[in-house]
Amino acid sequence: MNKKKEILILGFALFSMFFGAGNLLFPPSVGVAVGKDWFEAGLGFFLTGIGLPLLGILAFTKVGSLDEFANKVSNKFNTIYSTILILVIGPLFAIPRTGSTTFEMGVLPLFPNSNPTIIAVLTSVIFFGVTLFLVLNESSITDILGKFLTPIILLILSLITILGITSDLGTPVDSIINGNPFSYGFVSGYQTMDALASVLFGVIIIRGLEGKGVTDTNEQKSFLSNAGFIAAIGLGFIYLSLIYLGAQISSIKGLTTAQTTLTLAELTLGNIGKIAFGICVAAACLTTSVGLVALASEWFSKLFKISYKKIALGICIFSTILSVAGLDYIISLSVPVLVILYPVTIVLILLNIFGIKNHFTFKSVVAVTLIISIAEMLKVDLSFIPLANHGFPWVIPALIAFGISFTFKTEKLTLKKNA
Template identity: 75%
Template sequence: MNKRKEILILGLALFSMFFGAGNLLFPPSLGVAVGQSWLMAGIGFFITGVGLPLLGILAFTKGGSLEEFASKISKKFNTIYLTTLILVIGPLFAIPRTGSTTFEMGILPLIGGMDPKIMAILTSIIFFGLTLFLVLNESKVTDVLGKFLTPIILIILAFITFFGIINPIGEPVTSVIEGSQFSYGFINGYQTMDALASVLFGVIIVKGLEGKGVTDSKEQKVFLTGAGFIAAIGLGLIYFSLIYLGAQISSIKNLSTAQTALMVAELTLGSSGKMAFGICVAAACLTTSVGLTALVSDWFSKLTNMSYKTVAIVTCLFSAILAVAGLDYIISLAVPVLVILYPVTIVLIVLNIFGVENKNSFAFSTIVTLIISILEVLKFDLSFIPLASSGFAWIIPAIVAFLIGKTMKNRACVN
């Protein structure tokens, strides 16, 4: 086995796994919000948008599995946690988001004087009808589209970045965001949902390595660390470029998330560039929608008595209805859920990476993080907790809970 070649291939695979339409939408909007503070916010976004997903995959090099990821708390908790993850990256937020993004970036700029609401409904029906057809017929169309679309989008992004740097499209202004710009970027990185997806992808990647004969956990870490650097460099360049370009138009306010990305494309490449970018992103949304719908259908068909086909139909119907509400509305709905789910996921990833065996430490730190995150969403005053003002009220309580658990004997795992 050529180790360097395999690491390069794995790095490109990791990049493709985490690179999607959603990753192109949020960096420009972040740049608009933070303006001159784009670099500090970008670092925060990079940690949650790139660092955490890679750590999520590394967490499985300890020989773990989805069935064991949070089972030290209880098997029931593990099932509920994973089901919540799949709902979040499925019909609750991520799948409807692909439909609304398709309309706002690929269709809306082309419809002229037509009624946007009617066109949004028609687009949603066609988009999720096609999604359902491809999911149920196991078509390879989405694989082919993915192989062609990703390079095309990357080429367009390269042109956007090049022209945006050599010929700035504006001047960054003072941030409209109060408080820590780093934590604002960090929390905005939640919207990529990549760290949540990495928990589900981690087993697949590790099993792929095992299929190639890489079974030792230390050797797996070497492969994944090297591949991680490759993926991180690619994603990092995209994120920082788009955040910087967004900062250049930070004087323009009241743009939607999709409008911001299209504005950057238009100001750098002109109207034809904007149209090409929007259509490519919309098409990429289809491949994402098909993949996520298949994942949801597979999970719930195993968890319940419903058939794969029934779950797929229900998922597409629900997603089609929610997609019509619009991209920014779906994003606003996702925020409180992600503020609760992400800290818990971060704690679970760290505990798994370090191979924590003490069940009390595992359970206490996770449950305390969950409680603090829920209280934060409910707007309880947590200002007495260190780091609360920066949006990280859960960190110190989680550490304290972990240490308390260390002083106690291992309890029996509750099923």
């Protein structure tokens, strides 16, 4: 085995797994919102958009399967957590978002004078009809689309970046957000949902390495860390470029999430470039939709003992209805859930990476993080907690819970030995 070649292939595979419409939609919107503070916000976005997904992948070198990821809290919690995780990156938010993005970035620019509601309904029905067909027939079309579309979109992004940097798009204005730009970028990175997806991607990567004979944990870490660096370079290039370019047009008010990216494409490439970019993103959304519907259908088919086809049909019908509501509406619905789910996922990733075996520590840290995150979602005043005003009220309580539970377990073991 040529290790360097395999690492390069794995790096591209990791990049393509994480790369989706969300990676294109949210960075420019962050840049528009923070204006002059784009670099500080970009650092925060990097942590949740790049750092956490890579840590999530590495966590699977420790646990090996989704069934083991949160079972140290309890088996029931692991099932509930995994189910919510798949709902969030599946039919509740991520799958309908692919349909809405297709309409707003791929179809609407082609029919600017048509009734948007009618076009949205037709687009959604056709999009998820094609999704269902591909899911049920296990077509290789999505593989072909993915292999060709990712390089095309990267080429277009490179052109947008080069032309955007070398031309005068505008001047960044003062931030319109209330709060710290770093924490704003950090929380905005939740919307990519890549850290949540990494929990599932980890299984695929580890199995792939084992299939090639890489079974040693340390060797798997070596492959993943090096490949992760390659994927991080690609994602970092996209994020930094789009956040910077978004800041350049921050004086333009009233842009929706999809309109921001399309505006950048139009300002740099003209109408033809904007439309071509929108079509590429729409096709990329199709590959994402097919993969997520298949993943969710498999999980819920096993969980509820209902046929895979019936679950896939139900997911596509539900996603068709929700996607018509619009991209920004779906994003607004997802924010409260992500405010709860992301901190819990972060602490689970870290506990697994550091190889914590103590079940009491898992339960304590996750419980405290969950309680604080729910309180934050409910807008409870948490300003008395350090870092709360920066958007991280759960960090210090989680660290305290870790310290107390870890110390308690150590003292308990010492007493048993002395006895």
